[in-house]
Amino acid sequence: MVDEGLLTIGAFAARARLSAKALRLYDRLGLLAPAHVDEVSGYRYYRADQVERARLVAMLRRLDMPLARIAEVVEAAETEGADRLAAYWADVEARVAGQRTLVEYLRGRLSGRSSELYGKFEIETVDVPAQVVITETRHTLADELPAWIGASLGRLEVAARECGGVTAAPFVVYHSEVSMESDGPAESCVPVADEAAARAWAAGRGRRWEAGVRVEPARRLAYTRISKAQVAHPQILAAFEAVEAWMEREGLEYDGPCREIYFADWDAAGAEDPVCDVAFPVR
Structure with missing residues (x-):
């Protein structure tokens, strides 16, 4: 009843x-x-x-x-539910802000203003000597990439203490495209002083992080320097494309996968401070 x-x-x-x-x-x-x-x-x-x-x-x-x-x-309890809603909406606003920036970037491309976008970047070349690097590799999509880069480079810099110390700026190599549809892989790299110690570290503990050690050959890089704000997507895409457009004009060929070189203290840097070189190996 x-x-x-x-x-x-x-x-x-x-x-x-x-x-x-x-x-x-x-x-x-x-x-x-x-x-x-x-x-x-x-x-x-x-x-x-x-x-x-x-x-x-x-x-x-x-x-x-x-x-x-x-x-x-x-x-959830009343106040906790309100907090959960606020957290969700903060995520939404951050996503929409990123999409808004992407729309402006795409409008520039579709309206034929790519040359104007590329003209904002100064391109140079530099010769980098061979170096021993300890590495961590992961397949990751674009939304997880920034957090992974910070965490992986942090782990590798700690490990570098066992490998003679860090000898140059850490960098991230993209062996294939990282986007919302493609998961790379990406490889975090930290140059170290002692190759034998690095190989012992990789053999003993590196596998936990899909980590390893290798000798990065001497390379000539074409690069542009960008600010912390420009590291965000899609601004960083314009930087990569500007370097590629410059390479084409100069008749240079690709000599390896593209990379981001992080030479500054990320946490201490302001939005307009230079922190990263976007680079392509060339020949």
Whole structure:
């Protein structure tokens, strides 16, 4: 027998200002279960005090919040739920800001203003001697790349103490494209002084991080220097493309995968401070 205090799905839908179809979906997704389901008829019944949750779920879905995060918000205590919502929206705003920058970059390309974008970068060449590097390699997508670079270079710089110390600026090599569709791999590299010690380190403990050691050959690099703000996507794409356009004009050929060389203290640098060289090996 159904409790007289329960509402039919139609009455509850009207109270919650939702459709019965939406309520069935919320039930199926585990976000709002009926208080009672008739075993014979299959009719759903709800309590009046479930109205607020139903409306909250509907509004959160309008924010394109993933279902798992909606569940976290509606199950949390009042202030914790508000904090979870704030954290989600901060992520959304950061993503939209990045997309807005990408749109402006693409507008420049599509309107034929690429030469103007490339003209903002000064291109130079430098000869780099052969060096022993300890490395960490990972397949990673673009959204995970910045965090991985910081963590991997940090690990390698600690390990370098066992390998005679760091001898030059650390760098990241892209053996294949890293984007939201392509996962590289990327390789973090830290030049060290003692090759024998580096190989002993790699043999003993490096495998935990997909790490290794190799001798990076002497190279000539074509590069442009960029600020901390320009390291962000898609600004950094314009820097890579500017170097490639310059290489084509100069008749230079690729002599290895592209790289980012981090020569400054990232945490101490301001947005406009130079921190990174975007480079291609050339011949």
